[in-house]
Amino acid sequence: MRFTLEVWTQASRDEEGHFERYDVDGIDPDASFLEMLDELNARLAAEGKRTIAFDSDCREGICGMCSLTIDGQPHGPNQVTTCQTFMRDFEDGATIRVEPFRSGAFPVVRDLVTDRSALDRIVQAGGYVTTKTGPKPDPNAAPVPPAVQQKVMDAAACIGCGACVAACPNGAAMLFTGAKVTHFNLLPQGQPERASRARSLVLAMDAEGFGGCTNYGECARVCPQEIPLDVIGMLNREYRRGARREDDTVGTRT
Amino acid sequence: MPAHDVLIIGAGLAGQRAALAAAQAGATVAVLSKVHPVRSHSVAAAGGINAAIAVEDDWRSHAYDTVKGSDFLGDQDAIEVMCAEAPAEVLHLEHIGVTFHRDETGRLDLRAFGGASINRTAYVADITGQAILHVLYEQLLRFGDRIDRYEEWFTTSLIVDDGGCAGVVARDVRSGAMEVFAAKSVILACGGAGQCFKPTTNGLICTGDGMALAYRAGAPLMDMEMVQYHPTTLVENGFLITEGARGEGAHLLNADGERFMERYAPSKRELASRDVVSRAEQTEIDEGRGVGPDGRGIYLDITVVPRRRTLEALREIVNIGRDFAGVDITREPIVIRPGQHYVMGGVRTDVHGRTPLDGLYAAGEVACVSVHGGNRLGANSLLDTLIFGRRAGEHAAARAAGTRMPRVSRAPLHDDARRIEAILARPAGAGRRVSEIKEELGTTMNRHVAVFRDEGGLRTALDVVRRLREEAESAAVDDRGTVFNQDVLGAIELGCLLDCAEAMVVSALERRESRGAQFRTDFPRRDDAEWLKHITITRDGDGAPRIGYAPVTITRWEPEERRY
Amino acid sequence: MREFWSSSIGKKIAVGISGAILVAYLVLHMVGNLNALYGAGDGDARVDDYAHWLREFGEPLLPHAFVLWVVRVVLLCALVVHVTGIVQLRRRAAAARGPHKAKPIGRSLASRTMVVTGVLVLAFVVFHILQFTTLTIDVTPLREGAVYANLYWAFQKWYFVLIYVLGVCAIAFHLRHGIWSAAQTLGYVRPNRDRAIRSAATWGSIVIAAGFLSIPVCFWTGVLGAPA
Incomplete structure (x- = not known):
């Protein structure tokens, strides 16, 4: 050819x-x-x-x-x-x-x-679980129902390629940020920091200069891991819940 | 000049785990990686991670399976450590957010894997490596104030001072600038050397950099002849089809439609250890019962696995089958064959990750502790990287606490800068291209240093490797700029590949027996009396490989005949 | 509150809520307008009575047309929030995107034309107010309080009918994306409801448009006759 x-x-x-x-x-x-x-x-x-x-x-x-x-x-x-x-x-x-x-x-x-380190800086603001050292709880003591596990896995499948950002007419990184929040906010060990996590990641996302979401949905159409638009709905919900609290943002907690 | 307590080269699972452990132990940490950390090849690991978590399981059973899998070449003290610490590590991973698969009751699910006497592999569909690597990276970001990341920095040499490792010289890939890094302890976590072979399941970045760096600094490499050929790689392009497929129940069939593993491993069949399965497949192919357009493949039949389960737990393979082989794996078998996948050998270390060179550690595929001996069990590599990554990080941090920061001069930087300038200055067209030399190396190794080897083939391979080393001295690069020059790195990586390849062939020639992944048709029997020992390769003063031996540590399990 | 407004999601939530307020008004207005379909009466059109009722509501406790003015102020605030929010988000998007625009991959026409339809709707609303509220555009006979008559005379002219048809179509397009988008931004969309909400957005827009358009169309085609 x-x-x-x-x-x-x-x-x-x-x-x-x-x-x-x-x-x-x-x-x-x-x-x-x-x-x-x-x-x-x-x-x-x-x-x-x-x-x-x-x-x-x-x-x-x-x-x-x-x-x-x-x-x-x-x-x-x-x-x-x-x-x-x-x-x-x-x-x-x-x-x-x-x-x-x-x-x-x-x-x-x-x-x-390209330099995609802006995505890392979003994660750095709270896309993780804060643990103490010491014996960890038995995962079987906190069973995760299959439906939830599927949702979490779908979100955790993100490979951080940034195609979602490149496809968005607004230059938003909502699918990426939504995937991170969905992943951690649904896990039992992610619950303590649930509210502040969404808020911190959104603050970081905005600070990096990404645009806002007006729901075109182009991101989910190009995602190679087929991450669904539902993670954006989840992010919006979690943000609303988190915005009402005046907690320290997760990023400052070690 | 950047100076840290612990400097880690490579940011795959081993490197990141080491960084996390060292940071949590209070050390200042630097991580240098030639690619962005989540692009490290650990991300491609598919099947799962072993741990004796189940109530009816015992770490001693896991250890025995590993010892047997290694064909008794593994050091049993190291294996015991790894298996005993595995459950805690998996619990730790789960806690920081790795979404291990759960069964219908919501409890952690464990799948079957090769060489295991009981299901003990925790997994995340077939993207376990990606899941763990991303979560670890998130933890690294969390400790951002203690861990300095140098992403897309290529390490060109180790600095050895007063008989100890004092730091490294590295080049910023983006700008071409070079820098000296001082460190109290250096941990190599650069991964394997799969690109010595063509085809390989390994990505382009797996060029044996760490093994070469250590070798040139005078540290010994061990068990380099032990190269694993994974039984199921796609014939079209060498892509890995995870062992998890066989774990879910897939069958291997020859041209006669026979499930031939019944003959070679009546008990474990498709889930025998990888070297046994690869040899069985290769034998079927060589004896004319292969399938595919050139008869050089074997059928992997996943249609026997319930379709729903395939779509749930083997997603990536569904995609790979569709995109690369044009096959719906739930309806027809795919054609696979053995392909190079892993290097059991590497830089020799003890159970703390220490190499004989003071201040230098190694963990992960780059190291040889040895927990895998002559053959690695599936899902033990992810475990190896995390256990010994953590141990190396902890030990390096403790060592740093009682050590002064070494004083390092900038002389090694000038040496490396000159070397690179010399590469850039090579006249175009005078020698062969880097890519051609790499191609010849790959096909040669895949022909003579593969599943079945013999003296003649190995000698040919050695001659080719030595000739290619000379040709590499004059190979010109295309890009002579400084910004993001991938070509000059390719030339440096070629040098690393050739050093590793030479060590592999020399060791394979030296071991006149068949054990684990090494099968010599001229010495087909395992010979414990003569060869129950490790082969080490150390660089001589004048650059030639010097052969040595190291004993195998045996604690509980005396070598016995290996049957699956 | 400041952090909420300055965050992209917070601002969009405000746009969504203000949009919801505007849509709520549209629904009420559309339903109220349907009174015109009762016809001219005997010099006592039902729609005229309805218009008087709106102004007399709450008297003597509340001043004349109090409710109407409250609604007008609320709408104005909602409009200001809605437009300001979107303008700021568009500016942020332009900076975030950079000079290379994104090729449409599958986004709906409605979503791509939100600003266009929004501007058209705004222009149309201004026109509509100038015609039937302030009675400024008196090309056809307009008399305070004679709602049925005003509508009848205006919608004998093809060009007014056309303007209203275009205006209402712009509203429909805007709502089709806007309703679902607001639901998603407010976090109400979940996988098991997604289809239903998208359906509601489409059908809701159609119903509102049909409701509005029934008036000019009925006058233009003579279904509704001359005033008494």
């Missing part, structure tokens, strides 16, 4: 970027999108030209590192990570636009590589 790629090229964070055109042919239809980029890079290198920088690691959809926006859709046309997107899903001869995940909160490091 052959393609024309328009790839975002940016030398460093503070420099301007632009789209660069490349023609690539002889691509195996079963090659993944990243394998196609590898092939392109190999040919560029052989010609002594500048190669395209992009993030990747596990190549199997679990590490959350690959972060390409393909033809305007984060990760690509199917609801899977870029590394699991195959060239057979594109039309032969198509022109494909390749960009990094776009968000004001994800500065571009180089070409298609």
Whole structure:
């Protein structure tokens, strides 16, 4: 198969970027999108030209590192990570636009590589359980009903890729934050800090410059782990409950 | 110059667990990772973590299964420690938010796994590694005031001073800037070296950096010939299909539709230890009963597992089967074959994670304690990383309390900077490309240092590895810039891979017997009289690998014949 | 309270609640308007009586048209909160998104046009007030208190009918996304209710629109005859 790629090229964070055109042919239809980029890079290198920088690691959809926006859709046309997107899903001869995940909160490091540490700073505000050292309670003493466990697991499946942010017209990180809050606020050991957790994470989320949610729902349409919009409803509920209290926020408690 | 009590290289499960333990013990901690911590390869671990939590279980049973699984090469004192401490660690994980699977009554569910005499594997669908890694990272963020994270920093060398490890030199991947880090204790947690093989289940980052760093600093590597081939990797691309599938009841079938494991392991069948299953599969393939387009595969039949259960507990495999093999695993079998997965060998350590080099620790896949001996049981690796990560962190913190901060000069930084400049200055087109050398290394290792080995094949492999090392000296990189230069890192990683590969082949040649994952067709029997010992590889003054031996610690279980 | 307003979720909750107040008014207004469907009466249209009743409610205890003015003040406040909140959220979104806009992946037309329909609704409301409340747009005969007659004459003109149809359609679109969005923001949507709430939003918008549109359409098509 052959393609024309328009790839975002940016030398460093503070420099301007632009789209660069490349023609690539002889691509195996079963090659993944990243394998196609590898092939392109190999040919560029052989010609002594500048190669395209992009993030990747596990190549199997679990590490959350690959972060390409393909033809305007984060990760690509199917609801899977870029590394699991195959060239057979594109039309032969198509022109494909390749960009990094776009968000004001994800500065571009180089070409298609972005800095997603804003998501970490949200988690740092309280996306965890505060424990003391010492013997831990027997998990079987606090049984978790299967329905709850399923919900928690669905939320905990988040791989932190940031596609939700890249798909949101408002640049919001609600699906990510909602997943964290849903995960911890439903567990028995997450109950003591339930109210302040939602509040702290939302404060941090806003402070990082993410936008607000107006319920477009694009985030859930691109999430490769299929995290449901319900986590946003949960976050809204938990925030409302937490907003009434004047507790210390979790982040200041060690 | 950053100076910390405990410096940890690698932020996978072992590294993060060590950081948490050291921080909770009051030490100042730095974690250096060449990728963002949650992208570490631990995230891909699927099946589960072993612990004797069930009321009817006993850690001694777990320990015996592990000793037997290791083909009696494992050090039993270390194995006892790991198995005895496992239940507390799993409880700790559950408490900090790992969403272990629960059964219909809401209680912790335990699944069956290879080589285990009783169900004892706690799991999170088939993304156990992801679940634990993310929750640990969240804890690390919680201790943000005590743990300094240097994310996307590549460690280029260990600094050895006065016979002890005093710190490291590392490069910021984003900007290319280099820095010297002083530390009272250094813990290696860099993971395995799967990229020596092609295909492998390991991600691109698994390039044996830690093993090479330790080796070059004079610490011994141990059991490097013990390389695990996982029985079920997808033939299309080498992706891992978790052992959990067999744990749920999936069957292995040959071209005759026969469930051949009945013949090789009448008792445990598909859930025998991995080396036994891989060898069985390879034998079926070699004897002409393989399946798939080139006859080099075996059927993994998951259709026998109730569909609902598959969709609940094997989600990732459903996705992988659909996306990569175009198969609905609930309706038809997928074609798999043995693929490189894990390195039992590594940097030699004691039960506290200490290497013979003062101040240097190691934990996780990079280390060899040895708890896995000749073969690792499934779901024991997650356990190994957490138990010895924690122990290394605690011990390193305690050691730091009684040690002065070493004074480190910036000379090693200049050495490494010069090395990198030399790489960048290599003329283009003069030598082979880094990717080509890596490809040849991978296919060579996968042909001659795989499930079945012999002297001829190993010697060929050694020649190739040595030739590739020379070629690597002149391999040019494409990107000569400083910002986010992945190519120059690739060249450095290639050097690490070649060091590890050499150690693996030399050890495999030295061990003239078959034990665990090493099966030599020219020495097919296990020989306890001669070979019940570890093989160590230490770098000589002039850079050549020197072979040594270390005894196997036996506490309760005398070696016996291994039958499944 | 300050923290609540300055947080993105808090602000959106305020937008949702103020929107709910506005929708509640719309429902009451729509139902009240249906009195026009009773016809001209004998010079004593029911809708005229209804309009008088609204102004006389609570007399002599409460001043003339007290209830009406209370409602008007509440609506004005709700409107200010609603518009201010959305304007601030849009500004934050523009900064958060950066220069590269998000390609629509599956978002509904209603959700994509909220600002457009919102502005149209606001313009329409201003027009409507100028026509039937302040009686300023007196292209057709308008007389204080003669509600049925005012409506009849206005809706003989095709262009007024068109304006009202467009205005009400804008309302319907705005509500279709707005109702569900408010429910989600307030945390009322749960997996087992999601379908039902989406359905309620769609059908609610249709019913409200149909209720409003029945008036101009009935006058225009002659179903409702001339005043007595």
